[in-house]
Amino acid sequence: MVVLALYSILDKTKARSAEGVKNMNIIVGITGATGVIYGVRLLEAFKKIKNLETHLIISDNAREIIPHETSMKVKKVEKLASKTYDINDLSAAISSGSCQRDAMVIAPCTIKTMSLIANSINLNLLVRAADVTLKERKPLILMVRETPLHYGHLKSMLQLTEMGAIIMPPNPVFYHKPETIDDIIKPSIGRILDILELPNKLVKRWEGLR
Numbered sequence: 553m554v555v556l557a558l559y560s561i562l563d564k565t566k567a568r569s570a571e572g573v574k575n576m577n578i579i580v581g582i583t584g585a586t587g588v589i590y591g592v593r594l595l596e597a598f599k600k601i602k603n604l605e606t607h608l609i610i611s612d613n614a615r616e617i618i619p620h621e622t623s624m625k626v627k628k629v630e631k632l633a634s635k636t637y638d639i640n641d642l643s644a645a646i647s648s649g650s651c652q653r654d655a656m657v658i659a660p661c662t663i664k665t666m667s668l669i670a671n672s673i674n675l676n677l678l679v680r681a682a683d684v685t686l687k688e689r690k691p692l693i694l695m696v697r698e699t700p701l702h703y704g705h706l707k708s709m710l711q712l713t714e715m716g717a718i719i720m721p722p723n724p725v726f727y728h729k730p731e732t733i734d735d736i737i738k739p740s741i742g743r744i745l746d747i748l749e750l751p752n753k754l755v756k757r758w759e760g761l762r
């Protein structure tokens with residue numbers, strides 16, 4: 553038993569070294585909240601990691617917000633991923649639990665999509681893939697973006713937390729004295745990579761005041 557546990561720790565360390573990871577598959581969703589740049593920066597960060605494949609689903613509203621909020625065309629964002637899926641294609645491989653995934657991240661995640669996931673209303677591929685990720689007990693990170701929040705939003709967040717999801721709003725940190733928008737975005741992306749135990753230099757580690 554002890555040998556097995558040790559083997560598993562060593563194997564994990566090997567799999568997540570600076571050189572890359574051992575064949576990881578991560579599903580990335582971008583939904584129609586403000587802050588689609590978080591999804592773009594996340595895909596860029598994943599792309600730098602060897603042997604990590606990304607499976608991208610962009611909602612219809614996000615497709616409109618991407619060119620509005622960033623200088624990028626949707627096609628360019630899609631090129632950052634290993635594979636892109638049509639949100640209406642419920643027959644896609646990632647719709648099934650038999651299609652292995654290591655994790656799923658939705659950044660940013662709208663209240664609408666979050667609420668659908670909280671209730672397993674699998675009316676599109678993005679929600680279905682998230683539901684499958686939960687049922688297969690893999691990490692599901694939701695970068696929910698809305699403010700202020702009413703009781704219903706908070707109740708869904710609590711329900712999702714109880715179901716195993718990680719609610720991670722894109723709250724900025726200021727202890728590293730950000731000067732640009734990217735300085736604000738990077739730490740949030742880095743914290744997602746931290747949770748997934750992926751190597752990154754995006755987070756400036758707090759070392760104490762003294």
Ligand SMILES: Cc1cc2nc3c(=O)[nH]c(=O)nc-3n(C[C@H](O)[C@H](O)[C@H](O)COP(=O)(O)O)c2cc1C
Nearest residue numbers: 583584585586611613614617662663664665697698
């Ligand atoms: C410019 C813009 C910004 C929006 N920002 C948010 C937001 O921050 N959070 C949110 O929950 N909805 C936001 N919405 C509304 C969603 O786009 C809308 O609820 C949509 O139905 C979400 O669908 P989706 O989850 O499939 O992308 C925004 C809409 C627009 C046009």
